[in-house]
Amino acid sequence: MAQLRIALAQTNPTVGDLAANADRLIVWTRDAAERGAHLVVFTEMFLTGYPVEDLVLRTSFVDASIRTLEEVARRLDREGLGELPVVVGYVDRAGLAPRTGQPKGAPLDAAALLFKGEVVTRTAKHHLPNYGVFDEYRYFVRGDRLPVFRLHGVDVAIAVCEDLWQDGGPVSVAGQAGAGLLVVPNASPYEKEKDDVRLELCARRAREAGCALVYVNQVGGQDELVFDGDSIVVDGSGELLARAGQFREELLVVDLDLSPSQAETGTFPYDAGDGTTITVERLVLSADPVASYPPAPAPIAERLDPHAEVYSALVLAVRDYVAKNGFESVILALSGGIDSALTATIAADAIGPSRVHVVLMPSRYSSDHSLTDAQELVRRQGVRSAIVPIAEIVNAYEKEIDLSGLAAENIQARVRGMILMGLSNEHGHLVLTTGNKSELATGYSTLYGDSAGGFAPIKDVPKTMVWELSRWRNTHSGPSFLIEAERPIPENSITKEPSAELRPGQRDTDSLPPYEVLDRLLDDYVEKDMGSQELIAAGHDPELVTRVIRLVDVAEYKRRQYPPGPKITPKNFGRDRRLPITNRWRESTG
Ligand SMILES: Nc1ncnc2c1ncn2[C@@H]1O[C@H](COP(=O)(O)OP(=O)(O)OC[C@H]2O[C@@H]([n+]3cccc(C(=O)O)c3)[C@H](O)[C@@H]2O)[C@@H](O)[C@H]1O
Ligand SMILES: Nc1ncnc2c1ncn2[C@@H]1O[C@H](COP(=O)(O)OP(=O)(O)OP(=O)(O)O)[C@@H](O)[C@H]1O
Numbered sequence: 260m261a262q263l264r265i266a267l268a269q270t271n272p273t274v275g276d277l278a279a280n281a282d283r284l285i286v287w288t289r290d291a292a293e294r295g296a297h298l299v300v301f302t303e304m305f306l307t308g309y310p311v312e313d314l315v316l317r318t319s320f321v322d323a324s325i326r327t328l329e330e331v332a333r334r335l336d337r338e339g340l341g342e343l344p345v346v347v348g349y350v351d352r353a354g355l356a357p358r359t360g361q362p363k364g365a366p367l368d369a370a371a372l373l374f375k376g377e378v379v380t381r382t383a384k385h386h387l388p389n390y391g392v393f394d395e396y397r398y399f400v401r402g403d404r405l406p407v408f409r410l411h412g413v414d415v416a417i418a419v420c421e422d423l424w425q426d427g428g429p430v431s432v433a434g435q436a437g438a439g440l441l442v443v444p445n446a447s448p449y450e451k452e453k454d455d456v457r458l459e460l461c462a463r464r465a466r467e468a469g470c471a472l473v474y475v476n477q478v479g480g481q482d483e484l485v486f487d488g489d490s491i492v493v494d495g496s497g498e499l500l501a502r503a504g505q506f507r508e509e510l511l512v513v514d515l516d517l518s519p520s521q522a523e524t525g526t527f528p529y530d531a532g533d534g535t536t537i538t539v540e541r542l543v544l545s546a547d548p549v550a551s552y553p554p555a556p557a558p559i560a561e562r563l564d565p566h567a568e569v570y571s572a573l574v575l576a577v578r579d580y581v582a583k584n585g586f587e588s589v590i591l592a593l594s595g596g597i598d599s600a601l602t603a604t605i606a607a608d609a610i611g612p613s614r615v616h617v618v619l620m621p622s623r624y625s626s627d628h629s630l631t632d633a634q635e636l637v638r639r640q641g642v643r644s645a646i647v648p649i650a651e652i653v654n655a656y657e658k659e660i661d662l663s664g665l666a667a668e669n670i671q672a673r674v675r676g677m678i679l680m681g682l683s684n685e686h687g688h689l690v691l692t693t694g695n696k697s698e699l700a701t702g703y704s705t706l707y708g709d710s711a712g713g714f715a716p717i718k719d720v721p722k723t724m725v726w727e728l729s730r731w732r733n734t735h736s737g738p739s740f741l742i743e744a745e746r747p748i749p750e751n752s753i754t755k756e757p758s759a760e761l762r763p764g765q766r767d768t769d770s771l772p773p774y775e776v777l778d779r780l781l782d783d784y785v786e787k788d789m790g791s792q793e794l795i796a797a798g799h800d801p802e803l804v805t806r807v808i809r810l811v812d813v814a815e816y817k818r819r820q821y822p823p824g825p826k827i828t829p830k831n832f833g834r835d836r837r838l839p840i841t842n843r844w845r846e847s848t849g
């Protein structure tokens with residue numbers, strides 16, 4: 260057997276900040292060199308960040324990506340790191356290297372091998388994901404080559420992210436070509452329980468390729484996506500050897516015992532098993548195995564429990580949205596209810612209570628506990644607070660313009676939205692919007708009122724999960740959470756009956772079914788895309804099915820105007836679910 264020490268750079272790049280990402284690559288490679296690594300693997304499109312969406316359609320952006328890659332190769336060498344091979348993702352364009360069947364100049368989701376100041380070889384993702392949040396047919400053409408480089412006597416193949424998720428392609432070619440190790444840069448966004456799917460996938464693909472597999476995933480927030488890291492190393496039988504932590508950067512260093520290769524070098528076409536041909540390009544960096552050394556123990560990070568996982572995703576998403584968009588602070592309206600309480604808590608855990616500003620805005624219908632529960636949260640967490648009563652402002656509106664019923668009720672929410680935006684303009688705070696997924700689904704929010712804002716941390720969290728996460732946070736903490744107090748959320752905010760307090764004695768259940776019933780139905784309709792007949796067959800009350808489907812369908816226009824927020828479920832309102840606003844299709848229940 261031949262030994263190799265691999266460093267998995269589970270990093271948090273910033274989309275579009277190529278210079279900072281390149282600096283980071285140097286720092287992390289130096290760290291890997293100091294830890295004796297023989298190879299460093301960065302994430303998919305690390306130099307550009309992922310996803311870059313329509314930026315890849317700009318020639319200037321693709322040029323900059325390629326230029327940065329070539330500069331960083333030279334810089335590694337200048338800084339004495341050239342002998343350590345680096346695999347890194349970036350954006351390239353077809354036609355630079357000899358390839359077949361690709362339109363010249365079209366963008367590629369590429370990965371390169373850097374060694375001794377050179378870009379030694381380039382490859383690109385073969386399978387392009389085009390479902391859920393991904394639409395890579397819009398951006399990229401598929402790669403059709405698989406580099407296999409010999410490193411200290413081991414043949415190492417490179418595949419990119421989705422290549423692992425589809426049958427055939429680079430995994431099957433790596434197997435046919437007798438690779439001793441398959442390294443895979445990834446940008447795989449988080450959703451609940453995806454870590455279990457990934458582990459099973461890595462194990463299965465390692466068995467198919469017949470070699471060890473190194474899976475390196477991005478970490479960090481990017482608009483409505485959050486990446487959890489959770490990088491994985493398995494051996495050729497699929498057994499887990501090492502695993503990085505979730506939602507944190509980490510340089511995971513692992514010693515592997517691998518099969519040495521005898522294959523000849525050159526360029527060979529292989530049947531990819533998916534109706535295509537992939538050309539294997541074999542090259543040699545170093546033929547001799549390293550002298551035997553005692554392997555270091557490989558860490559296997561403990562898994563977060565399901566609530567810790569979701570909560571950590573939301574915290575990281577807020578932290579990165581704030582930092583990467585250049586904000587110093589956030590502001591939100593605190594009602595004493597559970598949605599704004601949880602949003603404030605996530606924000607304070609993300610950026611620290613002293614950078615979270617809350618505004619308590621009682622109206623003439625606000626209950627006493629609205630103010631006292633909000634004040635109790637302020638006391639427990641130490642967030643910055645202000646009270647701005649809105650009764651007089653609403654009265655002034657009503658004096659000037661004759662509104663009744665719902666139109667009059669909505670003025671309260673709109674006055675609050677206007678106050679938040681005013682304070683945001685004045686002080687530069689990012690406005691956080693507090694709506695949950697059940698409300699977004701049913702259109703239960705006021706346009707330009709409580710739906711105003713810049714980022715919506717819990718928009719993909721159903722109301723029943725809002726309560727679960729709040730209870731969980733009151734009894735658990737995490738190493739990166741910045742609130743010091745225990746039980747940061749007042750119990751009364753968790754236990755009281757939800758109400759929008761837009762008129763005397765109003766309760767959410769006046770217009771909505773109980774949230775336990777509603778969320779089960781929404782899960783089947785929104786997440787699972789069941790039609791009305793299927794919903795009724797699944798046991799949902801037919802009258803409720805008709806009513807809720809209608810609420811969901813007519814609220815599409817509101818959701819399109821809602822701020823972005825982190826995806827944590829398999830289907831979020833955003834990139835995952837794209838429905839027409841102007842839409843006469845109605846599910847029949849007859
Ligand atoms: N297809 C379409 N495309 C574009 N715009 C469309 C539209 N259909 C209506 N609209 C516009 O939308 C307006 C209606 O929307 P909007 O003004 O928001 O008002 P609306 O949806 O009628 O009322 C707000 C609802 O949210 C509830 N709410 C409010 C505040 C807080 C909470 C809570 O608990 O969190 C709940 C409240 O009880 C009420 O059921 C129409 O007047 C029209 O201007
Ligand atoms: N008295 C208030 N003071 C400050 N903000 C308020 C007040 N009432 C409502 N809001 C804001 O409007 C949002 C919508 O709240 P509303 O009370 O209408 O229903 P909700 O969806 O149950 O939210 P919550 O659970 O936070 O009360 C709140 O999350 C909060 O940001």
Ligand SMILES: NC(=O)CC[C@H](N)C(=O)O
Nearest residue numbers: 388420421424446447448
């Ligand atoms: N960047 C990608 O190719 C990601 C797609 C993949 N199925 C994932 O979610 O992990």
